[in-house]
Amino acid sequence: MYSWQSSGKDKLLAYARGNHNLDRLLSMKLYFLLFATVLGAMGQTAQTGTANSNPSSAGGSAAFLGTVVDAAGKPLEGVHVTLTVFGERRLFFGRNPVAIYSSLTNEKGRFSIPEVPPRSYEVALEKRGYLMAPSEASNRGPVSGDHVQLKAGERFTDVVLHMARRAIITGRLLGEYGEPLAGARVSAKPAGSIEGGWETAMTDDHGEFRLSLLPGKYLVAADASSHMPADAHPSGNKGNYQFTYFPGVATDKEASLVEALPGGVTGDIDFKAIWVATYTVKVEVTGIPESSGSLFIHYTGKEGSGSHSQTVDAKDGRASMLIGPWPAGTYRLTASYRFGETELQSRPTDVTVATSDVQGILLPLAPGWNWMARLKSKAAKRRWNRSNAQYC
Structure with missing residues (x-):
């Protein structure tokens, strides 16, 4: 009985001492944070005071x-x-x-x-x-x-x-079926302006927007690309809304200018965003060495140019990649595979995307070049030119 009481008492004392030490540690941390906050505020005040000094x-x-x-x-x-x-x-x-x-x-x-x-x-x-x-x-x-x-x-x-005087342009952005598009970005750019100058507003739950501008004539455009996920379109098609100019056209050359009057409101600028169905392309690359490397699929086409990449470890010399999604059009594809200092490439292949996803595009790799050796060769040539410039 005595032993149990003594043991329990010791445990309680140890627990109390532990909590006391913990409280002291927390208090020290709290004081340190408070001290750092005061110093930061003093530093900010000093900076402001210096800027406003005599x-x-x-x-x-x-x-x-x-x-x-x-x-x-x-x-x-x-x-x-x-x-x-x-x-x-x-x-x-x-x-x-x-x-x-x-x-x-x-x-x-x-x-x-x-x-x-x-x-x-x-x-x-x-x-x-x-x-x-x-x-x-x-x-x-x-x-x-x-x-x-x-x-x-x-x-x-x-x-x-x-x-x-401030000028106002108001309107609504609608989807393909006339539904309001909320959370889309609507922008206005002065007519004739080459770079920059876009004033932007977001559409509300009713698809309505309000732009506050200087008086003048403007191109009005909408970007609703992030409004709706690819599988949520009412038609069930995969795709997205593309950048659309008022009154619902794809290019600025087709667009109509909107005049913002000083001190007035130009309203009823309603237009539909253009929905474009998109499709994927499945590519199979062959001739890959049995080593881990980086596989690239380069493309040029309607959506510009770019590349998709992934790291592969092809034991059977083959690897597949799903690229896109892209709207209908013709695209030129080239595969390249890099491992170590060597790169393999395929011949360019044209692929036509029409009304469905494209399967079975084969891109065989062929020996390319040793790109590291080429870089070293170019560097050596530059050094030789510099060292012999005095004799030229």
Whole structure:
């Protein structure tokens, strides 16, 4: 009895000591995390404080003053003008502003940011019902796009920034059978713009979208490729929606332009996304050596060019690969197999995809070239050319 009580008491004491040590360990970890958080906050505050400190201490300040006008050149009152410095981009959190300098325009459209540290800033204009106009439509002086580089001692006092009345385009994106497509991306691009410039909105549960734009004429297009899995189409066919231009055409040359009016709403831009059935191609490659290597199937065709690859260990010299899915069309296929420093290739084979999956495409491999030896040969040739350049 005594032995049992003593043993139980010892166990309880040991358990209590263990829990006490565990509590101390957890408390130390908690204090450490709290200390690290405070240090991080102090570091962020210090960074922000440095950016907002007296500019004269950095070897001279810069000045950014000017006027904000509308499309007709009329001064705009109540525009919030900001110069922002962003910190480094952080994973999952984007970029945080570490310094913001701002001014509100008066009845004459004038703004004044007289003293800022010399550095690069992002310029933003905010006024309800208006958007900042593109750089080519403004006499902005030092402003390029939405950025400005200010140097020590520079004083820009007559910068002119432009804004335009916001224009709205609304509509619905529909599927092949008239059903609304939710979660699709609808974009608008200014007519005549070669690169970039797409403004994007997502469709809601009713397939409706709303684009907020500068006034002008636009190409409107939709990407619903991720809307519906291949086996969920009402017809039962495998396939997907392709990139579609308003009013439901496949290329920008066939598209109709949509005009967005200043301060107005252009509605009823409804169109159907184009559904395209797709098919797979099963390829069998022969002549593979009895060694583990990488098998590639290269293709060119309607969907552009690319390759499929997989690692194979063909004991019988054969391996198969399922490639695609692709829409109907003709595709040129070539197989290549790499092991060590050697590559084997097949002859190009044209395959026509029509209304069903394609089976039994045979691609026999033939000796290709020793690509590592070729690289070494080219490197040796370059070294020889460099060493003998003085005699040329």
